[in-house]
Amino acid sequence: MPLSTPAPREDLHRRVIEIHGYRREDGLYDIEGHLEDTKAHPFENAARGWVQPGQPLHGLWLRLTIREDMEIVACEAASDHTPYEQCPGAAPNFSRLAGLRIGPGFNKAVQERVGGVAGCTHLREMLGQMATVAYQTLYPIRARREREEAARQPAGERRKPPALLGSCIAYAPDSPVSLARWPWLGDAAAE
Known part of the structure; x- marks a missing residue:
């Protein structure tokens, strides 16, 4: 527009x-x-x-x-x-x-x-x-x-938040974009 x-x-x-x-x-x-x-x-x-x-x-x-x-x-x-x-x-x-x-x-x-x-x-x-x-x-x-690094990481291991997380509306911690890219964020929120 x-x-x-x-x-x-x-x-x-x-x-x-x-x-x-x-x-x-x-x-x-x-x-x-x-x-x-x-x-x-x-x-x-x-x-x-x-x-x-x-x-x-x-x-x-x-x-x-x-x-x-x-x-x-x-x-x-x-x-x-x-x-x-x-x-x-x-x-x-x-x-x-x-x-x-x-x-x-x-x-x-x-x-x-x-x-x-x-x-x-x-x-x-x-x-x-x-x-x-x-x-x-x-x-x-x-x-x-x-x-590739995430795939090698043992399941359930605590992960460092990505640097992009929270940097804009698309990368809000609870946005569909963030949760699709970093599915483990949803696991962390459920804890």
């Missing part, structure tokens, strides 16, 4: 973020993102002169190379278009993300390594979405492994 019909309006700004998840031949995974900002009107930029409608103000790239356990092996950033001459200087600093694990505390750790003047606001913002795409990319692989 689409949004309701908007009030009459003028297009001023457009941001497009495109993120892909790839499996590499070497067993690692690349999560690659591109962010592009454009304006619908010409404007003057101190570093670049006049920027025309549709011409990128920001054109930024970011690639996370990760293991199946969500550890970042490498991070590379590049800037095709920026509003200031200094902006591309932040790109090399994103290599500092190597060694981090995508999961709880990730955003805080990113801020510690490439926050403030060490980084780029737009690249940092994109990392949150890239973390989500990393989960989506690896979901089938990790879910299969989870099922």
Whole structure:
């Protein structure tokens, strides 16, 4: 269902973020993102002169190379278009993300390594979405492994709640989705 019909309006700004998840031949995974900002009107930029409608103000790239356990092996950033001459200087600093694990505390750790003047606001913002795409990319692989491990676990043994449990309406502890994916949750509720 689409949004309701908007009030009459003028297009001023457009941001497009495109993120892909790839499996590499070497067993690692690349999560690659591109962010592009454009304006619908010409404007003057101190570093670049006049920027025309549709011409990128920001054109930024970011690639996370990760293991199946969500550890970042490498991070590379590049800037095709920026509003200031200094902006591309932040790109090399994103290599500092190597060694981090995508999961709880990730955003805080990113801020510690490439926050403030060490980084780029737009690249940092994109990392949150890239973390989500990393989960989506690896979901089938990790879910299969989870099922295999559960099948090897002795019946009746106490199990650790899945990390996804309670993270959204679909994964509420008592939802049909959760109970179908983790049938043992129903057993725990009956105790």
